[in-house]
Structures are given as structure tokens and as C-alpha cells.
Amino acid sequence: MVRTPRLLMIPGPTPVVRSIQNQMARETVAFGDADFIADFRGVVADLKTMWRCDGEVFVVAGSGTLAMEMAISNVTKRDDDVLVCSHGFFGDRFIDMCSRRGLKVDVLAAKWGSVPVPEQMDARLSEKKYAAVTVTHVDTSTGAMAPLKEICDMMKARHPEALLIVDAVAAAGGAESWMDWGIDVLLTCSQKAFGVAPGLAVLWAGRRAVERRAALGTIPESYVDFEKWIPVMNDPAKYWGTPPVNMIWALKESMRIIKEEGLEERYARHARQAAIFVSAMEALGFRPAAGEGHRAPTLTIFFYPEGSGLEDAAFRAKLAEEGVQSAGCLAGFAGRGFRLGHMGNIDKHTLVGTIAAVERACIRCGYRVAPGKGLSVLQEGLVRE
Ligand SMILES: Cc1ncc(COP(=O)(O)O)c(C=O)c1O
Structure with missing residues (x-):
């Protein structure tokens, strides 16, 4: 049979469609290749405009977890208070990540299958001054989606000093989120709604997040440091870590498909x-x-x-x-x-x-x-x- x-x-x-697979199967070129540099530049520019980001976009080799770590590392410092709003397994991942970094972590946990709501967040955020808040847009362990727009509106109106980090790993490209809603850091990776194979971490950092990173001085991390990557993302002819050439072509094709669909x-x-x-x-x-x-x-x-x-x-x-x-x-x-x-x-x-x-x-x-x-x-x- x-x-x-x-x-x-x-x-x-x-599923990875044939045209994306074809990009991954291309003969690899030097990362200094002029055509590749133009392709990389185009991908970053498209991500920035399409998600209405007024800061920087990062496309680096790694998975969603790396993007989560990149978010935390660049906008917090030891002893900062952070509020982790979790409605599942992946929301909880921020707890360990933030604790290891020496942050003081409070958790707003929603019952699995439900989501944190703006009123609950507002109440917790009113108790003390938080450097950052994490929200998981869609938690892949429950299939529940947080009311992101309402959360952004509440944060802007009531707690503008806390930076909002959104894990959109199981959402970006499939469920609506725009940086200009008031998101400070939005993160995802290639293998979900972008329909690319695993291998790329993607992160949007708004102007406030980039400024917060600059104010931190030297941070303990190196690979995920915004400041190491910003020169590369603005001019991919520069080098920090070798870009995954074929994966970036694959993402470029995914972006073409997304633009075609709208x-x-x-x-x-x-x-x-x-x-x-x-x-x-x-x-x-x-x-x-x-x-x-x-x-x-x-x-x-x-x-x-x-x-x-x-x-x-x-x-x-x-x-x-x-x-x-x-x-x-x-x-x-x-x-x-x-x-x-x-x-x-x-x-x-x-x-x-x-x-x-x-x-x-x-x-x-x-x-x-x-x-x-x-x-x-x-x-x-x-x-x-
Ligand atoms: C919501 C969410 N966040 C983070 C991750 C971690 O991503 P990765 O497995 O690519 O490291 C996942 C993985 O499925 C996820 O669904």
C-alpha cells in the first residue's frame, strides 16, 4: 500500500511550502555576498514597517526561547521587579528565566484555558513599580489568546512606565499584534505562523526598549545583546555572529507570501x-x-x-x-x-x-x-x- x-x-x-523549502535548498553564499546583504536588509525593513515598529528589528539564529531571553536581557537589570502574566506552560518559562537573571519576579497566573485580563493586571501593577511585564499572546499549552489590544490600552493609560514584553511565538503572523498598540518588545520565531522551518528568532524592539537597553550600560549577555546586533540589522554587511543565510532567504520568501496575502x-x-x-x-x-x-x-x-x-x-x-x-x-x-x-x-x-x-x-x-x-x-x- x-x-x-x-x-x-x-x-x-x-508545514513548510515548496517555495520556502527551495530557498533553504539553495547553494549557500558568503554572508558578505552583495545580493544576500540586500535580501537581509529587505527582510529587516519589511518586518519593521509591516509590524509598525519605531525601533529596531532583530533576526538571529535561534529559537523562540532565545528570543524570550533576548527580550528580558535587554530591558531589565538585576533586582528589577517584573510581573509575569502567565496562562500556561510557556508563560511560566519567563519565571525561571527572570529568576536566573536575578530579577524579582511576581506572577499573575490565569487558570489554564483562560487568560489574564487587563483589570487583574492593573490591580497588580498598581501595587508596586515594575520595570517590565510579560504577556504570552497565545500560550501553546492551552490554545488561549490573551486580549492583547485591551492589555496595551490599559498599560498605556495606567502604567506607561512598565515596559510590555509580548511572547507572540504562537501568534505573530497569524493573530493580530502591532507594535504601535504600545508593545515595547514583541518576539517570535520562524517555525510557527511564518511557516518557515525552525532556526530563526525574530524580535521587534520599540524605541522605548532600545532606549532602556542603552541606559543599562554593559549587560552580562553577549550573543543576545541588542547593541551588538543593531549595527548588523541596520547594515547586514557588518558582522557580529554568522547569519543563517539560507534561513534568511526562507524568511524572505515567507514575507513575500505574507505580503501577497496581506x-x-x-x-x-x-x-x-x-x-x-x-x-x-x-x-x-x-x-x-x-x-x-x-x-x-x-x-x-x-x-x-x-x-x-x-x-x-x-x-x-x-x-x-x-x-x-x-x-x-x-x-x-x-x-x-x-x-x-x-x-x-x-x-x-x-x-x-x-x-x-x-x-x-x-x-x-x-x-x-x-x-x-x-x-x-x-x-x-x-x-x-
Ligand atoms: C508561546 C511560546 N513561547 C515560547 C516557545 C519556545 O519556542 P522554541 O521552542 O522555539 O524555543 C514556544 C514553543 O512552542 C511557544 O509556543
Whole structure:
């Protein structure tokens, strides 16, 4: 039998389209190559204008975690107070990171599946003077999306002195965020809604963040220091650390695709398709972990239907045999459900193929769903899309 190709439906890395793969497969040139320098310069300029950033953009070799560390390192110093607003596994990652750096960390933790709300943040921020606040736009462990615009408005009106750091790893390029909302540092990486393979950390620093970095003097870190990279980002002919040439070409192609679609339409498309996709899964009895009103358009955690008898490891193994790679849940959600990404450069074929594979995996695991039950809901939605 012909092997079913496996769709990469985990919440990152996401499917990498052929034109992006082709960039990664190009013959590597010197990082001083004039054409490459022009390409790198163009990528940085596009990121800056498209996300309305009045400061600097950084594209460096690394993963999302490096971007998180870069954010913290450049706007805080030992003994600073920081407020970590966490609604999941990745929000919590800031706690360890900030503690190791000698920061005084307070945590505003939202129940998994819900999100921190501006009123709660306002109350905590009114208790003392914070140097910085971290918010995870979409936490990949729960699929819940924080109300970023409302948080930005509250921060601007009530606590303008604290810098706002936003982890948009599972959001940027798929869920709306603009630097001019009042975000000081926005960070992401290549393998999520940009649809590029893992390998690049991307960070936008607004003017206030760049000024805060300058005021800190020498910082303990070297590789992630804004001041080491600013000359390179403004003139990629300069050297600090070797740029990942092929990955930057891949990002350039991703940016071309994003520009062709239009960032606003890309956000709208993610929202439309996520709603349709979730309805199809609900028709099969699966329930999203994130509460209504704050579900991410980029990924969903689906709890197994009660009484279905579906067992996590066995179900996901069957799903993989049927051609869909999914991810298990983390920490407190482990075993109760599974995670599917629906972000980046995915198309209708991918969504149809995924729901069809879920139906086959359910039936093969002994959970009798009527074949086509989820698909018919999906198709109804997609023809109207
Ligand atoms: C919201 C969020 N932040 C940070 C990270 C860490 O990114 P990376 O695994 O690329 O280091 C992830 C990874 O999935 C994430 O989802």
C-alpha cells in the first residue's frame, strides 16, 4: 500500500511550502555576498514597517526561547521587579528565566484555558513599580489568546512606565499584534505562523526598549545583546555572529507570501478557518480547552469526548498512521486531549485531510463517529469562506 504522507499539524513547526523549502535548498553564499546583504536588509525593513515598529528589528539564529531571553536581557537589570502574566506552560518559562537573571519576579497566573485580563493586571501593577511585564499572546499549552489590544490600552493609560514584553511565538503572523498598540518588545520565531522551518528568532524592539537597553550600560549577555546586533540589522554587511543565510532567504520568501496575502487578510483568514475547523471537531465530540471568547486562531487543544474511550497515546498513534502528526498536551492537560496547529501557510486541502484523518483514527480506535460528520461541517464552512 502507498504510504500516506504525514501532515505536520503540531503547533509548530508548521508545514513548510515548496517555495520556502527551495530557498533553504539553495547553494549557500558568503554572508558578505552583495545580493544576500540586500535580501537581509529587505527582510529587516519589511518586518519593521509591516509590524509598525519605531525601533529596531532583530533576526538571529535561534529559537523562540532565545528570543524570550533576548527580550528580558535587554530591558531589565538585576533586582528589577517584573510581573509575569502567565496562562500556561510557556508563560511560566519567563519565571525561571527572570529568576536566573536575578530579577524579582511576581506572577499573575490565569487558570489554564483562560487568560489574564487587563483589570487583574492593573490591580497588580498598581501595587508596586515594575520595570517590565510579560504577556504570552497565545500560550501553546492551552490554545488561549490573551486580549492583547485591551492589555496595551490599559498599560498605556495606567502604567506607561512598565515596559510590555509580548511572547507572540504562537501568534505573530497569524493573530493580530502591532507594535504601535504600545508593545515595547514583541518576539517570535520562524517555525510557527511564518511557516518557515525552525532556526530563526525574530524580535521587534520599540524605541522605548532600545532606549532602556542603552541606559543599562554593559549587560552580562553577549550573543543576545541588542547593541551588538543593531549595527548588523541596520547594515547586514557588518558582522557580529554568522547569519543563517539560507534561513534568511526562507524568511524572505515567507514575507513575500505574507505580503501577497496581506497581513490583515492573513489574520482574518486564520480567524475564519480556526472557527470552521473547531466546529468540525466539535461535531465529532471534541471540546476546545480554551474558553469561548479567547480561543486562538492559530492552534487548538482538543479534549477527548467524554465516554469515547479514546486513549491519548493510542489515538495519536492511529492519527499518525492516518497521516496527521499531532502533539500531546503538556503538564496538567497531558492525556486529556491533543494539540493541533492550524496556522501559517496551510490550505484547504490540509484542513480537509486533517479532519478526515481524525474521523478515521476515531473509528479505528473504536469510537464510532459517522464518517463525514466532521467533514460535512468543515466543507460547509469552507465553501462559504
Ligand atoms: C508561546 C511560546 N513561547 C515560547 C516557545 C519556545 O519556542 P522554541 O521552542 O522555539 O524555543 C514556544 C514553543 O512552542 C511557544 O509556543
